Amino acid sequence: MRADGRLLGLIIAGAAAVLWAVPFLWMAIASLRPGVPPDIASLTPAGPFALANFAEAWRSGDFPLWYLNTVLVCGGILVVQLVTITAAGYAFARLRFPGRDLLFVLFLLQLLLIPALLIVPNLATLVTLHLYDTLPGIMAPYCASAFGTFLMRQTFRAIPRDYEEAAMLEGASIPVLIRHVLVPLARPGLIAFAIVSVTAHWNEFLWPLMAVSSPKNQVLTVGLASFASGAEAGSAWGIVAAGTFLVAGPLLVLFLIFQRRFVSSFIFSGIK
């Protein structure tokens, strides 16, 4: 009975994995087929195969610049967020101050807003701060994260107070306590958040499209769309697939390298 259950689980998981892998497989195959072959939907084409699509996609845009900008944006957002969510998470988890729970609820309410709703007010703020059409302008709205604050509050609350009390007895101040005691213990939570944050901002399209105009500030997603999207005509699938690979590639590689750690972080933090 037990063995049967395990087999069933394996079959379901296997089927899900195949289902999930098919689009990637198709993208890989399509990206290797030059021109617009009539059987473009085929998963088992006869060929010919070539790297021409990658060359064409690479030529179609300034990929090195887009990579640099995207890395700067995602990295910049992450660094600031790690600081703010750790501090805010600690405040909501441990400090006592009047209105704490109300403030926390207000913080969480932000998760209910559709980002598109905030485009115009955010843009107006950027103009006032002289950040319109700059990379820091793309990052600005994400300096604080309601989700990250919530995640770190839960993570800190799960850590027994004994550690902190011991450190306090040794005379540690709150910043020292956070840095040397709590952050190392909360590392899986921080890693889980980092994955969510980097993936979200790497893939984001609408806000970078709104916030920057100059070609020198362009990011990968907007750049890809500039030669991949077409409303009135069909697209050359092979080039689109190759371009998508160039955009998603770094994230895929990172995931393969750190796969084990990612998975254990997610299990730890309860995100499934």
Added chain:
Amino acid sequence: MEPITRRRAIGGALAVPAAAALARAAQAADPTEIDLFFPVPVQGKLADEMKKLVDRFNGEHPEIKVTAVYTGSYDDTNLKTRAAIKAGRPPAAVIMSANFVREYVINGEVDPFDPLIEKEGKTPAAYMDTFWAALKPNAVVDGKVYGVPYQNSTPLMYYSVAAFTDAGLDPDKPPTNWAEWLDAAKKLTKPGGERWGINFPGTYDYCGWITSALVMQNGGQYYNHDYGGEVYYNAPSSLGALTLLDTLVNKAKVMPPGVSDANTCTSAFFAGRLGTMLLSTGSLSFVRENMKAPYRVAFLPKSVRKAAPIGGASLILPKGNTPERQAAAWSLINWLTSPEIAGHWSRFTGYFAPRKAAYDLPEMKQYLQEHPDAEVALDQLAYAVPWFDTYNTVAVRKAMEDQVQAILSGKTSPADAAAAAQKSADELLRPYVEQTALKPV
């Protein structure tokens, strides 16, 4: 501001030619910087070509420095332009989907071209006469010019010669009316999805465009061309068009059920699995480059009359720019729509050139001779009708599109769809109607 006054002061003190030369030199050293928002509505290489064009303009006009900003699809471009205007950073010029112009006028977010045209000693009416007449209704609102047509299209029927021959049809005699079209589609369709008789993109935007074409062929207006507060979704002409779609998909089964996008249509067409498709003239170059087997194009099959709605984009001047930036934008717009450049862009994309004089150029005459499909697209302009534009255009358009998609998926009847579309459109239009047509005197 300060350098300009100093320049003027010096200019006043010197002899006129020297002053002019100095002003030119000063301008060259300090060009007016403007930005042009542009969408890429058709296939890829256009973004590249647009940048090349702008580089050429900058080279020929040292006093102006244009940055071409890619802004996504037509809808994304609309969103970004709106947001930028509201945030106080309007772009100097935008290539905007032609049917959004009216809404910008209603919202007071664009400036008219009239003063700039008059400054050159022309009347706005004479200026508009240099463009194809069918483009006027989407460019002129309340008697003023708010859009300069740049790249325009109509839907066209593409058909596969091989499929026609195989089905025993004469490729020299494409269907010219709905009855012939349905008849041909029945012969073209092979069971099991091996080959379909008809398809067109049913995704948002395209769906509304093709639907309006069918309604207008059926004798209808579809919407009030002169007033942004009325649509005729539940009129007999609309009901007839919806019934045709229901017949094609659910009764005769000559069109694939569900919603296809443009890629699905072209892929099937290239693979010989589609007999006829309705697609933009803006796709002519893409189809020409990728279709290996012979194909031809023809007018849309008619019902009561021949009609094809205009599509494509116009250049607009967002409100809130300085006179210097606006003058620079006007130079750019004049250059982009000049017969030579408009003709070049037309040959590159497949869009027709909105400026009539473009077709008097020898390279354009040669192009039409070599590509009879482009000639058909141009001839169909005689039957062109304006493009759907109302208050809250996108939402009102979607009110019908959602119902058409439901018909394509076999989830509703034509009569219910027409009634439901009219009801939700009326609700969306009410705020505007109450402020205009129904406003108490």
